[in-house]
Amino acid sequence: MKADVREAVTSRRPPPMQPLGSGRYVFILVLVVLALGLLMGRIVDLHVIDRSFLQGQGDARTLRVEPISAHRGMITDRHGEPLAISTPVVSLWANPQELPPDNIQRLMLTRALGLDLDDFNARVERFSEREFMYLRRQMTPRAAQQVLDLDLPGVYSQNEYKRYYPAGEVTAQLLGVTNVDDQGQEGLELAYHSYLAGTPGQRRVLKDRKGRLVRDLHLLREAKPGGDLVLAIDQRLQYMAYRELKAAVAEHDADGGTLVMMDARTGEVLAMANQPSYNPNDRTGLDPRGLRNQAIVDVFEPGSVMKPLSMSAALESGEFEPDTVVDTSPGWMRLDNRFTIRDFRNYGDLTLAGILEKSSNIGMTRIALELGATTVVDKYQELGLGQALGTGFPGEASGSLPAPVYWSDSQRATLAYGYGLSVSALQLASAYTTIANGGRRLPPSLLKLSESPEGIPAIAPEVANDLLRMLEQVVQPGTGARRAMVPGYRVAGKTGTVRKTSSEGYQEDAYRSVFAGIAPVSDPRIVTVVMIDHPRGDEYYGGAVAAPVFSRVAGSALRLLDVPPDQHESALTAP
Known part of the structure; x- marks a missing residue:
């Protein structure tokens, strides 16, 4: 009886495992070694051979060189009274690819900018393949900050200068005017543009993947303000x-x-x-004869x-x-x-x-x-x-x-x-x-x-x-x-x-x-x-x-x- 039970138990045991063939073992081992070798080679390639290239690519996506606007020189009369001065302003721009698609948010933005929503959407569509478009140029810092406080994605700012003429129409034709980019277009503003304009500077900054400023790293070149022009007029x-x-x-x-x-x-x-x-400060509806x-x-x-x-x-x-x-x-x-x-x-x-x-x-x-x-x-x-x-x-x-x-x-x-x-x-x-x-x-x-x-x-x-x-x-x-x-x-x-x-x-x-x-x-x-x-x-x-x-x-x-x-x-x- 005991012999029968022992025989039954023995019959239910799994058969002993057979050893792998030597060819299959070697093939798998080679694959593992090759994979490890490729992995180590890639690590060496990334950290040693292509280190500078990859680091540059990373920096290109986080480090930026931004211009620093140069203050345009002042024009004064013979007694030092200002006739043309530059005041700080802010220009707002956007990355159309980052702007929110929600019309509610866009409506908030256009109202703050004084724009029409339909016109704004059509303009965003035209610039949809680009990463830059101006929203509004030369705003007062206070008005621009009200727009930035909405904290909408894709909206950014840059500091600029705008020319202001205290005497208005009284000296308009003599002084001339500058355009929206602060370049002389008429009169003495044009004649002495290179002297008045100065030299823009540059700074290196760190930004996140959304283009937001993380840290101001260091100054590359200081902005040199333009020279002041003293006129003979009283x-x-x-x-x-x-x-x-x-x-x-x-x-x-x-x-x-x-x-x-x-x-x-x-x-x-x-x-x-x-x-x-x-009036050079408001050129809407001006008479072209008045420019001469x-x-x-x-x-x-x-x-x-x-x-x-x-x-x-x-x-x-x-x-x-x-x-x-x-x-x-x-x-x-x-x-x-x-x-x-x-x-x-x-x-x-x-x-x-x-x-x-x-x-x-x-x-x-x-x-x-x-x-x-x-x-x-x-x-x-x-x-x-x-x-x-x-x-x-x-x-x-x-x-x-x-x-x-x-x-x-x-x-x-x-x-x-x-x-x-x-x-x-x-x-x-x-x-x-x-x-x-x-x-x-x-x-x-x-x-x-x-x-x-x-x-x-x-x-x-x-x-x-x-x-x-x-x-x-x-x-x-x-x-x-x-x-x-x-x-x-x-x-x-x-x-x-x-x-x-x-x-x-x-x-x-x-x-x-x-x-x-x-x-x-x-x-x-x-x-x-x-x-x-x-x-x-x-x-x-x-x-x-x-x-x-x-x-x-x-x-x-x-x-x-x-x-x-x-x-x-x-x-x-x-x-």
């Missing part, structure tokens, strides 16, 4: 000149106007105003204001003296059998001073025909007309003078009294500055000078002094320029009234009213040119339209500059 005179010019343009319903005031001793431009103008700095880039036929300049050539020739008498009867003359020159009336015999006072075209014609064919034009060139003045202002006009070829009598005559050539207001002011400072031509400067320039002799000193006295007689009670008089100061100057031209020739009812003046005569400090473009109404003569502007501007300027009044009885009264 902001007090600029405001006053702009106010008076704007009022005159409105009063006479004119198309526009320009005014230039120069320092007679240095050639510095103390004021330069234009109409129309615009007419005083420098536009030219016009100057008319009778050129008579003192051409008369300087006559006085220097030795053939004429200030008291030389010229017969202007019968008040008209015909030249080249086709061209008739007329005075307002028959003035009879006039001295050279009388020719300027009466603004006699006949008198100037007789003088010009007595001189050499190129004498007057040569003098114009010596005074800087027909050539760039070298201010560096973008688009500076050089004006035009006739080519030195044979001229008819009528051409020589018209050049002498201001037709047949073109000048800018700044060129005209510069030429009158030569008379004011004893015959030295000073280059106009838009920047403040550290010392007075030597100048170039352009008119004999005695001739310049004679012209100054003759021009003083032009601005006296009873003359056509009497409205240019300034109470308490002796004033010299000349009016001009010029027909405007069109493609069909001179217009019958469109004029430019001009006045160029010097004050005070006893010790000239300022030279001012006023031009009003197409005044409408009964008054259009230079003595009625431009001369009163000169009187108000020059009077205020002399008082602001602390110029003592003249002790001359003719200066103590005004018309």
Whole structure:
């Protein structure tokens, strides 16, 4: 019985395991060794051979080099008053691939930005394949922070600068503007962009996989701010000149106007105003005409204001003296059998001073025909007309003078009294500055000078002094320029009234009213040119339209500059 039970138990035991074949064992062992070898080789490759490459790839996804905006230099007037400054702003941008698809969150974002949700979604769709798009540029830090406080994924910020112009439209055309990237586009902002812009810096930062700043590591290059630009203009005179010019343009319903005031001793431009103008801080709906700095880039036929300049050539020739008498009867003359020159009336015999006072075209014609064919034009060139003045202002006009070829009598005559050539207001002011400072031509400067320039002799000193006295007689009670008089100061100057031209020739009812003046005569400090473009109404003569502007501007300027009044009885009264 026991034997039977033992046999039954024995029969239920599993058969003993058979040993693996030697071939299968070796194959598995080889596979394990190869796998371990490949794994060790990959570890060595990653940590030794490709270490620098992989570390660079990792850093590229976490380390960033970010630019540091450079502060643009400030533009000031001659006394340090700011005319153009840069203020910190924030621009918001987004990674379209990270923006939340939820319209509720997007609605919160667009409301904070002042955008339309449908327009925003359409824009995100257009940029869906990119990783960058601007949300809004140049926001105030406070407004930008309100958007960032929403803590929406994919929304980021960058610090920038925005240009601000405290004087607004008063200095708009002279200063110019910058674009949204703070690059100069017009005026002095463009001319001196490389000097004002400075050099941006760089810094290395650590960011997470969502582009959020983790740590500021170190500075790679410091940002170098731009240089400050000090202009020659006096902001007090600029405001006053702009106010008076704007009022005159409105009063006479004119198309526009320009005014230039120069320092007679240095050639510095103390004021330069234009109409129309615009607000550089808000350029919505601006008039394109207001972008032009007419005083420098536009030219016009100057008319009778050129008579003192051409008369300087006559006085220097030795053939004429200030008291030389010229017969202007019968008040008209015909030249080249086709061209008739007329005075307002028959003035009879006039001295050279009388020719300027009466603004006699006949008198100037007789003088010009007595001189050499190129004498007057040569003098114009010596005074800087027909050539760039070298201010560096973008688009500076050089004006035009006739080519030195044979001229008819009528051409020589018209050049002498201001037709047949073109000048800018700044060129005209510069030429009158030569008379004011004893015959030295000073280059106009838009920047403040550290010392007075030597100048170039352009008119004999005695001739310049004679012209100054003759021009003083032009601005006296009873003359056509009497409205240019300034109470308490002796004033010299000349009016001009010029027909405007069109493609069909001179217009019958469109004029430019001009006045160029010097004050005070006893010790000239300022030279001012006023031009009003197409005044409408009964008054259009230079003595009625431009001369009163000169009187108000020059009077205020002399008082602001602390110029003592003249002790001359003719200066103590005004018309």
